[in-house]
Amino acid sequence: MECNEYQRAALRTARDKDAPDEFIHLVLGLVGEAGEIAEKVKKLIRDEGADPARLDRDDITAELGDVLWYTAVLANFFDISLAEVAQRNVEKLADRQRRNVIGGSGDRR
Numbered sequence: 001m002e003c004n005e006y007q008r009a010a011l012r013t014a015r016d017k018d019a020p021d022e023f024i025h026l027v028l029g030l031v032g033e034a035g036e037i038a039e040k041v042k043k044l045i046r047d048e049g050a051d052p053a054r055l056d057r058d059d060i061t062a063e064l065g066d067v068l069w070y071t072a073v074l075a076n077f078f079d080i081s082l083a084e085v086a087q088r089n090v091e092k093l094a095d096r097q098r099r100n101v102i103g104g105s106g107d108r109r
Helices: 003-011 022-048 057-077 082-098
Strands: none
Touching: 003 057, 003 082, 022 057, 057 082
8 A cells, every 4th residue: 555545544534634632632642552552562571571573463563553544644734645754754764874873863963
């Protein structure tokens, strides 16, 4: 599935972007879903010795899907296509790699 095709499909299940407090709803939803992934990893560390092979693939796939849904809908809130988000991210990372600053911290490195 192409990024923009996914975004269009995700938007069929989204609230109207003019809904009251929709921006806050989307941001908190994204953070919450990312938190669910973090919670699964925390339990993996606690219970399974931090072995990623022990993660339930179906659970992680579902949670990643939820993160993707919120990302797609939040991008649309700002009239940004999911394909543009993906393309710009790949370009940013490639630029960092070329400049040998892929590691480290800071958004503008």
